[in-house]
Amino acid sequence: MSSPEKWTQPGPDSPPATAATPTAEQVIAGLRATDEGGADLVQLLTPEGERVTHPDFDIDISAEELRGLYRDMVLVRRADREANALQRKGELGLWVPLLGQEAAQIGAGRALKPVDMAFPSYREHGVAWCRGIQPHEILGMFRGTDNGSWDPVEHRFHPYTIVIGNQVLNAAGYAMGQKFDGKVGDDADSEATMCFFGDGATSQGDVHEGFVWAAVYDAPLVFFCQNNQWAISEPTERQSRLPLYQRARGYGFPGIRVDGNDVLATLAVSRWALEECRQGNGPILIEAFTYRMDAHTTSDDPSRYRLSDELELWKLKDPIERVKVHLVKQQWADQDFFDSVEADAEELAITMREHCVALETPPAERIFSNVYAEENPVLDAQRDEFLAYHAGFAGGEH
Incomplete structure (x- = not known):
């Protein structure tokens, strides 16, 4: 595995990505530079479904718990695919797919305690699921009938934020309030906040201002960056000269890179980071190294800026398949279990579809x-x- 210094720089035969549209050679060079994630990548479950250990981040997981994580990811993916289809049929104005990022979101979402607070961007459908929000409750935003139908206080999950990076400032202020209110320390009821954003958002000033405020006030805030390799049409290597997790060092708090397609590693690292914050040692930046396997939104055409070879390579790292393989190898699940999960997923899709088409169009004065x-x-x-x-x-x- 190559060193960080090597995989953050272009190869000797690859031209710098300075054109408005990257060439095929530049895209391939970027893929080769990022497909491993670097020497510091935390991984507990390989793409082949093999369980590995890590000296600093490991986790004890039971068969029942792993089956639960698998079910979460399958249902969230099915909900995502159904919403995507509903948009194509004209039932939704827009949809923001999460395909390929299920492990990052479920791992982080299941690490949150009930007292913690989460601030999403607009793609965190999996985190919403972990906070007790049903997929059909999200559809109104994308149909234009509401601004979010859940109670953010009850679910401890803020409404979606469309403005890129703005939720980081909101999360920093909220976490500072947790610190000022004495909700951080050794008490069992101590709280933390987790904020979600993409790699493209790290180029926004709001994100860096949030880093500064959280660092200065030692706010109990976990910055969770889902690096899915593409900020719409711009690859990560054209956004930063260093791995994103290393940016935390400049603000004076830890940064860590985790395999975002590995639900176990994401869960372990997120649990550790949240507990550090609850104890008053925050903030922390997590870079979940993953991949957006679909378009940025349904208004985007990824075939115009990336090659199919890239997608095919990342399909081999599918976050759901590696868990399924591991469950089978450990004899922790049989075909009846997998069939029952698929049946639950189809039932969820039916509920979403029926709810969506039944939504009433609000009056114009609304x-x-x-x-x-x-x-x-x-x-x-x-x-x-x-x-x-x-x-x-x-x-x-x-």
Whole structure:
């Protein structure tokens, strides 16, 4: 396995990626530079389903627990595929796939305690599942009928954030509040916060401001970066000259890179990081080294900027298949178990589909509600003009 110094620099025969659109050679060079994850990658379950140990991060897992993690990932993937299909059928305005990132999200989500708080971006459907939010509850945002139908206080899961990186500032402020309120320390009820963002968000100022504030105030905050190799159409090697986890060093807190396709390693590292934060030793940056196997969103066409060879290579590292292989090798699951999980997944998809098509279209004036705490004459005038315009169409319906 190559050293960090080697895999963060272009090869001698590869041109620097300076063009607006990377060439095929640049994409291949980037793939070869990142497909291993580097010498510091924490891994407990290989792509072949072999259990390995780690000197600093290991975990005891029972057959029942591993079956539960497998079920989580299968159901979350099925929900993701169903939502993707619903968008293609015109039932959703947009969908943000998580295909390939199930282990990163389930591993981190299951590491959270009930008292902890999570701040997602817009792709954390798996973390939402771990926080007790059903997939159909997310669909309203992507159909335009609501802004999130769950109670963020009850579920300890903030609404989705569309503005890239903005949730990091929100999470930093919340974690600082946990520190100020004395909810950090040796007490069993100590709290921590986990914030999720992608590799592309690390180029946003909001993320770095969150790093600064969390570091200065020693906030109990785990920054969880899902490095899925592509910030829409830009590969990671064009975003940073160093591995992303090493950026934490410049802010004065630890950074660690974990195999984001390994649910066991992600769970172990996330548990450790959250406990460090609860004890007052935070913040910590986790870079989950994974891969986006689908488009950035359903409005994106990844075939325009990456090669199929790259996708085929990462299919061999599928996060679900490696757990399935391990379960079979250990004789911890039989065909009846796998069939029951598939049946549960199909039932979940049916529930999502029925819920989605039954959602009522809100009235046009709804977009003007809850903008301000009090009535605003300018907004009222805009609403009246907008409704009058709509009333002029056939039928006079809003």
